[in-house]
Amino acid sequence: MFFTSYRDPNLKDTLKVYDEAGEFIKNFDAGEREMRKYIIGAISDLDYPLNPSMQGEAAAENYIKGTKYEDRQKEREDVLNTDVKQIREYGNLIEDAMKKNCICVLGNEDKIKQEKDLFNQLANVFD
Secondary structure: OOOOOOOOOOHHHHHHHHHHHHHHHHOOOOOHHHHHHHHHHHHHHHOOOOOHHHHHHHHHHHHHHOOOHHHHHHHHHHHHOOOHHHHHHHHHHHHHHHHOOOOOOOOOHHHHHHOHHHOOOOOOOOO
């Protein structure tokens, strides 16, 4: 499990949001219409039209990963059958993961150095 942000100028604030994500998810609430929109959004990431080149890439990726059609279908069914209660149950999982405090940041060197107290170690990976 991981959280990402892109070109984020607020490192400390973003990490705080990630730390609070478990509590947010435990209190997640959505009506039927809103939940349906979330499900449609998730399904659209799983099932979208592919041109022949994209089909070949997807087939190769699934082969390399060992992902079978049944696995993909199970994921679709899980998404389609998701409800608010199931989402809330992920709150503890997220909190447990965040307690491990495994943070890796790739970004603006000056911004990272300004927040060096957040990290056990700083390393320059582009030398």
